[in-house]
Amino acid sequence: MLEALRDRPRRTPVVLIPGVGGSQLRRRDTGKVLWGRAVNAFLPRDGGRGVARPVDPPTDWTDSIEPFDVMRKIRFLGLVGVDIYAGLIRLMEANGYRLGDLWNANPEEDFFVFPYDLRYDNGEVTQQLADGLRALRDARGTEELSVHLICHSNAAHIARYLVKYGDATLEQAERGEPRRLPGIRVEKLILVGPANGGALTTFEALNRGRRYFPVLGRRFRTEVVFTLRSLYGNLPAYSDHLFIDEQGRRLDVDVFDPESWRRYGWSVYDEKVQRRLRKLGDAALFGDEEARFAFLSRMLEQSRRMYDLLIRDVADFGETRYYLLQNVSHPTTNRIVLSEFDGGHRTYYPDDRFVSRDERLAVLVSADGDGLATRDSQAFLSPQEKLSIAGGTQEIRTRHRKIIQDAQTRRLILEYLAAEVGDAPAADLAYEGAK
Numbered sequence: 001m002l003e004a005l006r007d008r009p010r011r012t013p014v015v016l017i018p019g020v021g022g023s024q025l026r027r028r029d030t031g032k033v034l035w036g037r038a039v040n041a042f043l044p045r046d047g048g049r050g051v052a053r054p055v056d057p058p059t060d061w062t063d064s065i066e067p068f069d070v071m072r073k074i075r076f077l078g079l080v081g082v083d084i085y086a087g088l089i090r091l092m093e094a095n096g097y098r099l100g101d102l103w104n105a106n107p108e109e110d111f112f113v114f115p116y117d118l119r120y121d122n123g124e125v126t127q128q129l130a131d132g133l134r135a136l137r138d139a140r141g142t143e144e145l146s147v148h149l150i151c152h153s154n155a156a157h158i159a160r161y162l163v164k165y166g167d168a169t170l171e172q173a174e175r176g177e178p179r180r181l182p183g184i185r186v187e188k189l190i191l192v193g194p195a196n197g198g199a200l201t202t203f204e205a206l207n208r209g210r211r212y213f214p215v216l217g218r219r220f221r222t223e224v225v226f227t228l229r230s231l232y233g234n235l236p237a238y239s240d241h242l243f244i245d246e247q248g249r250r251l252d253v254d255v256f257d258p259e260s261w262r263r264y265g266w267s268v269y270d271e272k273v274q275r276r277l278r279k280l281g282d283a284a285l286f287g288d289e290e291a292r293f294a295f296l297s298r299m300l301e302q303s304r305r306m307y308d309l310l311i312r313d314v315a316d317f318g319e320t321r322y323y324l325l326q327n328v329s330h331p332t333t334n335r336i337v338l339s340e341f342d343g344g345h346r347t348y349y350p351d352d353r354f355v356s357r358d359e360r361l362a363v364l365v366s367a368d369g370d371g372l373a374t375r376d377s378q379a380f381l382s383p384q385e386k387l388s389i390a391g392g393t394q395e396i397r398t399r400h401r402k403i404i405q406d407a408q409t410r411r412l413i414l415e416y417l418a419a420e421v422g423d424a425p426a427a428d429l430a431y432e433g434a435k
Contacts, residue, residue: 013110019153023067023115038074047221053119055287055295067115102132105139121229122157130167148188156194190323193403195373197238197380200333207266222273232299237307238377246339256304258297264345313384324393326378332369372400
């Protein structure tokens with residue numbers, strides 16, 4: 001019988017990488033939290049302007065905001081708490097893992113969180129993760145470091161790129177010149193709720209802004225969401241059949257073509273957003289028309305290129321084992337309706353009355369998924385990656401936003417980690433903190 005996971009004297013280090021909005025942000029000078037507390041999401045000031053990043057920062061621009069932790073638990077009025085990652089962290093500690101700082105690790109620490117700034121694109125975040133893993137290797141004083149990565153939602157893009165290409169730039173990867181990290185091996189890649197091929201709900205957020213609390217919560221304005229680089233890395237690439245007209249006929253519209261955004265009045269090209277931008281006159285943050293189009297073009301191109309690389313097989317892929325925890329039991333946005341109206345266009349989503357009241361359209365715009373990513377998106381992996389999946393895909397019957405908190409998810413994560421030495425019996429694993 002194997003010793004319990006929590007009693008093992010030495011474990012392979014584990015790094016938890018959160019979803020796109022799962023890291024806390026603060027001001028460097030004052031420590032004021034800008035993202036990660038209930039009030040930040042419920043009542044964002046000025047439509048969330050405080051977390052916007054300039055679309056065209058000057059060369060001498062210095063970022064005054066930094067990520068400092070993952071979101072543990074959100075408390076409302078100091079009373080009601082909603083768990084985000086706190087339960088998983090407690091569970092890891094209950095099973096013997098010692099939480100440490102990835103950039104200032106002690107040799108005895110073996111569990112780390114990797115907070116990152118959603119205002120930066122996934123390529124930039126991948127390079128930051130590579131720096132953190134190098135710092136961990138150096139702190140442990142070893143030439144070779146094996147790690148396990150627990151990746152939630154958007155983190156799948158970041159970690160998969162790291163496994164395939166290290167910290168190579170897009171240009172280097174496209175030339176077939178990966179920069180895999182010397183002396184660092186990702187042994188296990190645990191993907192929890194991955195949107196491997198992106199999601200139309202991300203497109204909707206970029207188009208209409210984002211409200212985290214229905215009805216009463218204030219909305220993060222469209223122009224603010226427009227500046228959040230990481231979101232572009234989650235635009236849908238799993239299909240080229242994403243748009244239909246009001247008759248249900250296929251429309252050949254490319255979501256990665258910036259001209260489509262101008263033509264259909266998406267995001268900052270919506271008339272109301274245009275008027276607000278003219279009124280704000282904040283060129284330092286949101287740029288002028290030319291700067292915004294250049295920024296959008298750059299973000300869409302980077303996203304498309306990263307997807308092209310992620311879906312590609314690579315030489316010397318390595319022996320990383322993939323573990324998939326996902327769900328396909330919930331209706332999920334699969335298409336969007338574009339309708340011509342008075343010489344212009346209107347964009348409709350599944351929850352809009354124009355669509356929801358039309359039974360035929362309602363069926364056409366929805367598919368099986370987890371409420372964010374469809375089945376096809378979750379399966380959007382390269383042939384090599386599919387062959388690397390260990391033990392098949394596990395279905396967790398809950399919505400995307402809850403999958404990381406699910407008790408079954410956390411139990412399976414422990415079992416995957418315990419399998420480092422062998423099959424650990426469930427009775428030997430501490431499940432307190434999983435609820």
